[in-house]
Amino acid sequence: xxxxxxxxxxxxxxxNEAFEETPMLVAVLTYVGYGVLTLFGYxxxxxxxxxxxxxxxxxxxxxxxxxxxxxxxxxxxxxRNLYMRIRDSWNRPICSVPGAKVDMMERVSHxxxxxxxxxxxxxxxxxxxxxxxxxxxxxxxxxxxxxxxRVLSQYGAxxxxxxxxxxxxxxxxxxxxxxxRFLGVESAMAYGMGFATNSMNIPALVGKGCLILSDxxxxxxxxxxxxxxxxxxxxxxxxxxxxxxxxxxxxxxxxQPRTRRPWKKILILVEGIYSMExxxxxxxxxxALKKKYKSYxxxxxxxxxxxxxxxxxxxxxxxxxxxxxxxxxxxxxxxxFGAAGGYIGGKKExxxxxxxxSHSAVYATSMSPPVVEQIITSMKCIMGEDGTTVGKARVQxxxxxxxxxxxxLKEMGFIIYGNEDSPVVPLMLYMPAKIGAFGRxxxxxxxxxxxxxxxxxxxxxxxxxxxxSAAHTKEMLDTALKEINEVGDLLQLKYSRHRLVPLLDRPxxxxxxxxxxx
Amino acid sequence: MNVGVAHSExxxxxxxxxxxxxxxxYALGVSMLHVVLLSxxxxxxxVAWTLTNVIHNxxxxxxxxxxxxxxxxxxxxxxxxLLTHWEQLDYGVQFTSSRKFFTISPIILYFxxxxxxxxxxxxxxxxxxxxxxxxxxxxxxxxxxxxFGINKY
Numbered sequence: 001x002x003x004x005x006x007x008x009x010x011x012x013x014x015x016n017e018a019f020e021e022t023p024m025l026v027a028v029l030t031y032v033g034y035g036v037l038t039l040f041g042y043x044x045x046x047x048x049x050x051x052x053x054x055x056x057x058x059x060x061x062x063x064x065x066x067x068x069x070x071x072x073x074x075x076x077x078x079x080r081n082l083y084m085r086i087r088d089s090w091n092r093p094i095c096s097v098p099g100a101k102v103d104m105m106e107r108v109s110h111x112x113x114x115x116x117x118x119x120x121x122x123x124x125x126x127x128x129x130x131x132x133x134x135x136x137x138x139x140x141x142x143x144x145x146x147x148x149x150r151v152l153s154q155y156g157a158x159x160x161x162x163x164x165x166x167x168x169x170x171x172x173x174x175x176x177x178x179x180x181r182f183l184g185v186e187s188a189m190a191y192g193m194g195f196a197t198n199s200m201n202i203p204a205l206v207g208k209g210c211l212i213l214s215d216x217x218x219x220x221x222x223x224x225x226x227x228x229x230x231x232x233x234x235x236x237x238x239x240x241x242x243x244x245x246x247x248x249x250x251x252x253x254x255x256q257p258r259t260r261r262p263w264k265k266i267l268i269l270v271e272g273i274y275s276m277e278x279x280x281x282x283x284x285x286x287x288a289l290k291k292k293y294k295s296y297x298x299x300x301x302x303x304x305x306x307x308x309x310x311x312x313x314x315x316x317x318x319x320x321x322x323x324x325x326x327x328x329x330x331x332x333x334x335x336x337f338g339a340a341g342g343y344i345g346g347k348k349e350x351x352x353x354x355x356x357x358s359h360s361a362v363y364a365t366s367m368s369p370p371v372v373e374q375i376i377t378s379m380k381c382i383m384g385e386d387g388t389t390v391g392k393a394r395v396q397x398x399x400x401x402x403x404x405x406x407x408x409l410k411e412m413g414f415i416i417y418g419n420e421d422s423p424v425v426p427l428m429l430y431m432p433a434k435i436g437a438f439g440r441x442x443x444x445x446x447x448x449x450x451x452x453x454x455x456x457x458x459x460x461x462x463x464x465x466x467x468x469s470a471a472h473t474k475e476m477l478d479t480a481l482k483e484i485n486e487v488g489d490l491l492q493l494k495y496s497r498h499r500l501v502p503l504l505d506r507p508x509x510x511x512x513x514x515x516x517x518x
Numbered sequence: 519m520n521v522g523v524a525h526s527e528x529x530x531x532x533x534x535x536x537x538x539x540x541x542x543x544y545a546l547g548v549s550m551l552h553v554v555l556l557s558x559x560x561x562x563x564x565v566a567w568t569l570t571n572v573i574h575n576x577x578x579x580x581x582x583x584x585x586x587x588x589x590x591x592x593x594x595x596x597x598x599x600l601l602t603h604w605e606q607l608d609y610g611v612q613f614t615s616s617r618k619f620f621t622i623s624p625i626i627l628y629f630x631x632x633x634x635x636x637x638x639x640x641x642x643x644x645x646x647x648x649x650x651x652x653x654x655x656x657x658x659x660x661x662x663x664x665x666f667g668i669n670k671y
Contacts, residue, residue, distance in 0.1 A: 022538055024538070024539050027539030027543070028542055028546065035543075035547075038589075072599070075587060075588060214526065216525060217524060220524070220593075276524040276525070455521045455590050456520055456521065456523050458533065458537060459534050460538060
């Protein structure tokens with residue numbers, strides 16, 4: 001079902017998010033598939049134990065068999081019986097810059113994926129639908145690369161110190177001022193690793209006696225940071241504002257669990273775009289709730305910075321809201337800027353506090369100068385300050401690519417999750433065998449995709465995840481769509497029961513409108 | 519493919535039995551087993567029903583009450599390693615709908631088996647003992663209990 005929400009004027013544009021439910025037949029067949037795989041897993045384990053089949057896993061020596069077991073056998077069950085069979089779809093070695101097209105080392109396995117050998121051949125020009133290269137800044141030639149090479153020859157590659165000691169370069173200060181200007185906040189701080197930004201800064205912000213309200217599908221870095229802080233964590237249903245409001249009301253009315261004292265702080269943790277679902281957070285409603293119940297908001301824009309919004313400034317720009325409403329704006333430079341690292345932006349007092357109290361700031365090595373220069377150049381390009389309209393063109397190209405790709409896939413009949421404007425497109429596969437088959441078939445047709453299954457997703461929601469890029473031209477997308485169509489017919493992946501009738505060719509007038517076939 | 523990378527569900531095993539279509543698959547599986555047993559020519563109808571009941575309860579005992587832990591590594595640092603699947607369901611909350619469903623289904627199977635075996639004494643003893651092996655571990659009082667230390671580690 002498509003939910004088009006015009007929520008009391010909070011949203012300035014329609015918010016189209018759809019998560020079509022698994023068809024019942026497909027769910028039953030998926031369970032049967034996992035059941036058969038489990039039974040065969042037990043059979044193979046039995047054969048391995050009775051030495052009928054060679055055991056390729058790590059085992060203890062014969063003398064140690066009488067001791068307490070060293071390896072946890074059952075926890076490895078899924079790994080050796082399911083994951084090993086389709087393992088060639090992951091950890092593929094690439095040997096060129098991961099732009100719109102990528103080269104990959106070909107590898108074969110003669111013992112069913114237990115070991116791999118390189119054939120020596122390089123598969124060239126694979127259309128890259130898996131890299132988080134939203135604005136296409138993963139390039140080996142161009143303004144960013146030249147600037148980074150210049151800084152590399154000037155500053156070198158390493159920093160050899162933390163920010164607090166000798167590692168605070170003028171480049172870092174320049175970057176932080178630029179990030180603050182880009183986001184529209186007072187001050188910002190940049191760290192060397194995006195994961196470490198979340199996991200080391202949340203403990204600096206909240207502690208025991210505080211409450212964290214975190215979305216169901218938050219990334220491991222946010223979950224780790226929340227757990228390390230020692231605060232109480234309550235989880236609300238994904239993007240569900242009624243669930244969040246209920247938790248806020250309960251928290252304020254009942255206070256802390258036993259003592260009933262008021263909470264010291266309530267922090268809401270959400271992400272801009274959730275990369276597994278392709279959904280965008282309902283930011284206007286979250287901000288309205290935050291103001292009503294006087295709590296704080298921590299927004300992780302790892303995937304949405306640069307990828308959403310008419311100016312590429314992220315999910316705040318996309319909804320047309322003010323950046324001052326978000327207390328802590330976090331993001332990463334890995335995805336849209338083609339670099340590495342993370343940042344936190346907010347009020348000056350907050351960032352000054354984090355400079356002294358965050359573990360990332362105090363103990364972690366600062367960012368490498370060429371990486372910093374890459375971010376500075378790409379950010380100036382997006383903002384238009386380098387004197388060209390290349391950045392604006394890229395942002396618009398990404399939005400067009402997103403709309404076109406999603407529409408074409410829906411017309412073909414696949415089940416696609418997520419918001420219409422999100423450049424992350426999960427395509428549902430459901431059955432375990434189709435995960436491996438899809439990855440391999442797409443590689444045969446020279447398209448690289450990322451597939452993911454249980455237990456990283458719920459058991460009946462395995463998917464392939466496409467990440468669109470501004471570097472993809474329409475021809476590349478058409479080729480990819482043609483191949484996806486073929487593979488979809490071959491593997492019977494077109495499960496959708498809501499088929500969109502393709503838009504008519506004649507121009508729009510009052511008598512034409514979109515129809516949905518049910 | 520790791521647990522807990524893109525969601526905060528610490529142990530996916532807890533949600534498997536309540537996901538969409540699981541109960542239907544389970545019911546279809548039991549009916550398939552019964553149809554297969556009925557088609558073997560030298561089993562009479564009472565024998566087929568008792569065998570369905572016994573094999574179903576044996577399978578349920580092994581997969582829900584004997585096998586411990588999770589088949590994948592979870593980020594909860596092994597809290598569920600010594601728990602059977604039944605004890606892991608819904609993180610130990612009792613009387614949820616999946617627990618009620620999986621308690622009632624062997625009882626229904628028992629009623630059907632008793633009817634179709636025409637309450638014959640031998641079949642009765644077999645069916646009842648088999649039902650008890652699968653009902654007693656489901657009692658909330660026996661959550662985490664290991665009698666005589668069997669299956670403790």
